[in-house]
Amino acid sequence: MKKLLTLFLLLPLLSFSQSSWTNGSTTSSGEFDITWEYGGVTTEWERDIDKVVLGDTLIMKLKVDNIKGYPADYLHVDIEHNKNAFSVVGVTYLTGGSPTNSTFTQTGYKFNPLSAHDTHDLYNQWFGTTGEGEGYGSNPDWVINHYQTQVVDTLGTEIDGDFLEIKYKVLNTDPTFDYTNSINITMALAQSNNNTTGQQYTFSAGTYAYPYQAFTLDPDRNVYLSTGITLKSTVTDLNPNEVKLYLYYLVEEENTWYQVARSNSAYGYDPLVPDDNMLTYLSNEYDLVEGVDYAIIYHWNSQTDYELMYDTYIVTISDVALLLKAFNESGLTHDTFNNNLPYAIQAMNADVNWDFKLDTKDSYKLLAHIMGVEKMWEAAPYNYTNGNNWYYQSLGGYDVDDFNTMTIGDYLINNNRVEGGHLAPITIDFTATSDQQIEHIVAFKGDINLSHSPTPSGNVTAKSNSYMAKSAFDPFGGVYTPENVYGQFGTELRDGKVVATMRLPLETDMSAFQVKLRFDDTILDFESVQLDTGNTTTNFSNVKGNVLNLGGINLEKSNIQNGVIEIIFTPKENITNTAGLITIFHTDAADMDARKLNLYL
Amino acid sequence: MSYNFQKWYYTILFFLFLACVKDDVEWMTYDPLTIQTQLNIDDTDGLKINGNSITNRSNFNIKVSTAGNYTLEVLDISGIAVTRETLDLKHGNNILTFYTKAIEDGDYTINIKRDGQIIQSTKLIIL
Numbered sequence: 001m002k003k004l005l006t007l008f009l010l011l012p013l014l015s016f017s018q019s020s021w022t023n024g025s026t027t028s029s030g031e032f033d034i035t036w037e038y039g040g041v042t043t044e045w046e047r048d049i050d051k052v053v054l055g056d057t058l059i060m061k062l063k064v065d066n067i068k069g070y071p072a073d074y075l076h077v078d079i080e081h082n083k084n085a086f087s088v089v090g091v092t093y094l095t096g097g098s099p100t101n102s103t104f105t106q107t108g109y110k111f112n113p114l115s116a117h118d119t120h121d122l123y124n125q126w127f128g129t130t131g132e133g134e135g136y137g138s139n140p141d142w143v144i145n146h147y148q149t150q151v152v153d154t155l156g157t158e159i160d161g162d163f164l165e166i167k168y169k170v171l172n173t174d175p176t177f178d179y180t181n182s183i184n185i186t187m188a189l190a191q192s193n194n195n196t197t198g199q200q201y202t203f204s205a206g207t208y209a210y211p212y213q214a215f216t217l218d219p220d221r222n223v224y225l226s227t228g229i230t231l232k233s234t235v236t237d238l239n240p241n242e243v244k245l246y247l248y249y250l251v252e253e254e255n256t257w258y259q260v261a262r263s264n265s266a267y268g269y270d271p272l273v274p275d276d277n278m279l280t281y282l283s284n285e286y287d288l289v290e291g292v293d294y295a296i297i298y299h300w301n302s303q304t305d306y307e308l309m310y311d312t313y314i315v316t317i318s319d320v321a322l323l324l325k326a327f328n329e330s331g332l333t334h335d336t337f338n339n340n341l342p343y344a345i346q347a348m349n350a351d352v353n354w355d356f357k358l359d360t361k362d363s364y365k366l367l368a369h370i371m372g373v374e375k376m377w378e379a380a381p382y383n384y385t386n387g388n389n390w391y392y393q394s395l396g397g398y399d400v401d402d403f404n405t406m407t408i409g410d411y412l413i414n415n416n417r418v419e420g421g422h423l424a425p426i427t428i429d430f431t432a433t434s435d436q437q438i439e440h441i442v443a444f445k446g447d448i449n450l451s452h453s454p455t456p457s458g459n460v461t462a463k464s465n466s467y468m469a470k471s472a473f474d475p476f477g478g479v480y481t482p483e484n485v486y487g488q489f490g491t492e493l494r495d496g497k498v499v500a501t502m503r504l505p506l507e508t509d510m511s512a513f514q515v516k517l518r519f520d521d522t523i524l525d526f527e528s529v530q531l532d533t534g535n536t537t538t539n540f541s542n543v544k545g546n547v548l549n550l551g552g553i554n555l556e557k558s559n560i561q562n563g564v565i566e567i568i569f570t571p572k573e574n575i576t577n578t579a580g581l582i583t584i585f586h587t588d589a590a591d592m593d594a595r596k597l598n599l600y601l
Numbered sequence: 602m603s604y605n606f607q608k609w610y611y612t613i614l615f616f617l618f619l620a621c622v623k624d625d626v627e628w629m630t631y632d633p634l635t636i637q638t639q640l641n642i643d644d645t646d647g648l649k650i651n652g653n654s655i656t657n658r659s660n661f662n663i664k665v666s667t668a669g670n671y672t673l674e675v676l677d678i679s680g681i682a683v684t685r686e687t688l689d690l691k692h693g694n695n696i697l698t699f700y701t702k703a704i705e706d707g708d709y710t711i712n713i714k715r716d717g718q719i720i721q722s723t724k725l726i727i728l
Contacts, residue, residue, distance in 0.1 A: 490672065490685045520702040546703065579673050580658075580700040583684040600681060 019049045022181050024120035024213030029206025031068040032190045034077065034122060034163075036183075036212045037061040042167065053220045054170055057089060060183070060215070062147075062164040070192035070201050072159040073151035077122075080111055081168065082182040083143045085217065090167035093149055097157030100150045110139035111186035122188035123207035144186070159190070170219055181214035223290035225428060228435040231296060233278035233442050234454050243298050244273055245280050250293035257295065260286055290430040297424065298442060307375075312586045315446035317370055317514035317551050318597070321590035322448050323350050323363050325511075328557060340594065341448065345441075350448045352376055366446055370514065371540040372549050376446060449596050482596040483508065485589065487563070489601035491578040497568050498524055498575075500582045502601055504533075504563030509592045511559060513599060514551030516586040517567070521546040523581055524569035534561025551588075559592055642694065647721060648713055650699065654726035658700045663713055663721070668692045672714040675725075678707060701727045 021036065039059035041047045052058065062079070066072050081088070093101040114135065117124035128135070136144065147164055151157045168183065190203040231245065248257040274280045288294065326340035341347055350358055352365050368374040424440045443453035488503040504513055519526065526548065531539040533552045537560050541550035548567065554560055569582070589597040642649050642664040650661040665671065674685040683704060688697070699711075704727050713721040 489682065490687045492687045518703040520700050522702060523700060575698065577686060577688060577697040578700075579661075579686045579697060580675065580684055580702075580704055583675070583703045583705075585683065585705065 019052065019218045020216045021212040022184075022214035022216065023211055024185070024209025025118070025211070028065070028067060028210050029203075029208035031206035031208075032072065032203035033065040033067065033208050033210040034185060034188055035063055035065075035210055036185075036215060037063050039165070050218070051220050052170060052217065053222070053224070054173060056170050056219075058086075058168045058170065058217075060166050060168060061094075061162055062166065062185075064160060064163050064190070065210075066158065066160045066190075068192075068201075068203060070203075071156070072190050072192050072203070073157070074149070074191040074193070075159045075163065075188065076126075076146070076148045076190075077164075077188040078111070078126075078144055078146050078186045079166070080109075080142055080144050080184050080186050082141055082179075083107070084141055084172055084177065085179050085182040086168040086171060088143075088145060088166060089169045090165075091145075091147070092165040093147075094162040094165055095149050095151065095157065095159050097151060097153045097155055099157065099159075100152055102148045104146050106136075106144040106146070108138055108140050108142070109136045109144050110142035111136050111144065111184070113186075120209040120213055121207075122185065122209055123190075123202075123204050126187035126189050126207075127204075170217065175221060179217040179219070181216055184214040185209045223430050225284055225286075225288040225290070225430055225432075227432045228284050229282045229288075229428065230435065230437040231274075231280040231282060231426070232437055232439045233274060233280075233298075234439060246297045247282065247286075248295050248297065249288075250295070252293075260288070260294070288428060288430075290428075293425060294428060295425045296440060310444065311369075312516060314444045314452045315366070315369060315376075316451075316586075316588035317512045317553060318451070318588050318590035318594070319446055319448040320363065320367050320370055321512040321553060322594040323358075323366060324553070324555065325594035326358075327360065327363060328555075343450070345443050345453060346448050346450060349443055349445055349450070349453060352446050366448075367553070369446065370551070372542040372544060449594075451596060482598045483591070484598045484600060485510075487599065487601045489584060491582050493575070493578055496571070497527070498571055498578050498581060500567040500569075502563075502565040502567075504560065504565075504589075505599070506560070506563050508597065509559035510563070510597065511590050511592050511594065512551065512553040513560065513563075513589040514549070514587065515565075515584060515599075515601070517548045517550075517582055517584055519546050519548065519569060519582045520580070523572055523575065525572060527568040527570050530566045530568070532562045532564040534558075537561070557592075648711070648723055650711070650723065650725060653724065654728055655699070655701060656728045657702060658698055661697055661699050663688070663690055663695045663697065664693060665690050665695070666692065669715065671720075672712075674712050674714065675704065676710045676712065677705075678709070680710075683709075 024035070025033075037060070038049050039045065039061050041052060041056040041058055043056070045059070047056070062077065064072070064075065091103060093099065095101075111125075112135065113119040114125055114128040117128055119125070145166075149159060149163070151159065172179075188207050188209075190207050192201040192203075231247075247260040249260050250257050322340060341350065347358055350362055350366075352362050352369075355361070365374065365376065369376045424442070426438050426440055428438065429436055441454055443450075447453045485505040485508045487505040489500070491498060491500045493499075500517070502515065504510060526543050529541040529548070529550055531537075531541070531550070531552060533539055534554075536556040536558050537552040537554045539550070539552040541548065543549075550565065550567075552560060567582070575581075584601055587599040587601060589599040591597055642662055645664070645666040647664045648661065649664075651659045663671070663673075668691050669689070671688045671690050672685060673688055674682050677683050688695070706727055709725045709727060711723050711725055712719045
């Protein structure tokens with residue numbers, strides 16, 4: 001999984017070059033072959049060679065294959081490397097027994113293969129003379145290391161298989177630096193003093209570099225996050241059993257977000273389920289890369305559950321009343337919003353049609369949602385998840401700094417958009433050396449009075465175009481406690497009908513109200529609603545299943561009159577009383593200042 | 602046997618059968634007489650529900666010593682009324698039905714009030 005994610009993540013970042021081996025001979029000599037083997041990096045033995053980054057230490061093995069079969073007891077190999085690319089930080093001789101090993105280094109030289117012999121013919125490159133080509137020459141950028149092993153025991157120890165382990169630290173931060181063939185086997189001498197003839201045998205007929213002779217590195221220059229991340233959500237009313245989290249990254253060339261991880265074990269992804277404190281841990285194995293934009297999004301398990309919560313408790317008539325009051329006060333000026341919607345998040349929540357403006361299109365859409373005419377999330381401008389994301393228009397995430405400092409002026413005038421509402425960008429500290437916590441805000445589109453969205457805790461007057469000085473605002477300046485108001489509600493049998501009667505409390509001037517009732521549709525058929533709320537109140541009611549949603553809002557700056565509502569049902573069977581047949585499961589109301597009221601009936 | 606003899610014979614036999622059947626068989630659950638027996642209240646006033654955890658519907662008895670208008674209200678666990686019914690009760694036992702399909706599962710309190718004062722109260726679990 002990790003490799004897959006890494007591949008997707010790096011595609012836009014990788015150049016077309018890659019780490020590679022330069023072949024020595026194309027065929028084995030049939031006597032004695034020497035080659036390279038990559039063994040990972042010191043911090044991760046299984047690290048793919050294309051994932052080696054600057055500062056890593058490569059583990060390179062020099063292996064020999066004694067094909068001739070005469071027991072090799074002496075081997076001498078020269079290896080050069082570009083000192084700007086690598087430094088040797090460790091050498092281990094791997095031949096068993098108790099061989100005599102020796103190493104020496106010559107700095108400032110580079111081998112130029114003898115032209116009279118093949119480059120991979122390591123024996124003849126060793127025994128050649130200057131008359132046959134170039135040989136070693138001065139070069140300040142290169143270093144020669146001479147590695148020699150001689151077996152001196154009588155235990156039958158042979159030089160075969162793993163011969164050397166050399167650790168090379170990857171140097172250079174110049175992005176144009178060329179690592180081509182920057183580690184190279186130049187020459188070698190292999191001998192056997194215990195062959196079948198009883199005389200010394202030199203593998204002169206063929207000590208080849210086969211199959212690999214030189215190494216070219218293309219280090220991954222990305223900076224990966226080395227720490228884990230705890231994603232912390234600040235929001236109310238999110239149930240961790242219902243909510244999952246997605247992490248996305250942006251491919252700028254495609255202007256498309258792709259998924260890094262999500263919480264859906266059914267597909268084999270690592271779980272990112274927020275816990276009770278809305279914390280989600282993301283380990284560093286996701287290989288997050290510096291310079292890439294990341295964002296999170298929340299996913300609801302159940303559309304039904306989310307609709308119930310969103311429609312019933314979060315976006316209600318008092319939100320509409322507050323937005324209409326802002327419009328009605330003095331038109332669509334920002335001073336109006338200053339007085340009524342002091343926090344930028346309120347404006348962002350109020351912009352329910354996603355056009356980065358606040359106007360009557362928003363209030364109409366919001367009212368239509370409240371009345372059950374139109375669902376706000378049915379027409380989505382953003383849809384990154386193939387329509388499975390039921391809340392994409394209604395649940396917004398925001399970077400916590402943006403959330404706390406952004407002003408309505410930023411949002412509406414400077415058009416400094418916070419791309420919340422669907423994807424919440426997060427800022428990751430790639431210099432962190434220990435696990436970090438990244439906080440983001442989740443707010444609900446339409447929740448204009450912030451009844452279920454967090455209130456900014458920071459300095460909301462920040463930035464130059466401040467239209468929302470906190471001191472100018474009273475209701476939300478601190479903890480805003482809605483006033484409790486008490487009306488009446490009762491059911492009765494009247495002339496063979498079941499009648500539910502509500503009387504709104506009118507001692508507190510009320511500009512809007514909303515009540516949701518549930519009725520036993522196995523016993524009752526809904527017949528009608530009669531709302532007596534005065535001539536200037538716009539009323540609404542609709543039935544969906546066994547739920548009746550009714551309410552009224554006064555658009556004429558006057559309060560609701562009379563406040564008597566009668567709901568009439570026809571019983572489907574003979575009943576003698578009505579206890580439990582009709583229940584209230586949610587109420588909402590607003591006063592003339594569009595402040596939310598706790599309406600009890 | 603003549604036809605008339607058979608008619609009377611089987612008619613008498615049927616009534617004998619009915620006389621022998623138990624009063625509380627299930628198919629007579631809603632017989633008011635039976636419910637009164639089940640929800641008998643010894644005191645002059647009281648409230649008794651057929652079971653303290655119910656699904657769909659159940660019967661209950663409100664026994665009052667004074668006939669008149671009463672209110673039955675159902676409060677959720679936070680004390681908020683979810684429904685309220687105005688009842689015109691007669692003196693003595695009043696066998697009524699409590700419907701629960703429109704009520705969310707949970708713990709509830711049922712109050713019987715007269716003139717705004719609680720005169721009877723009981724707890725109820727709705728499943």
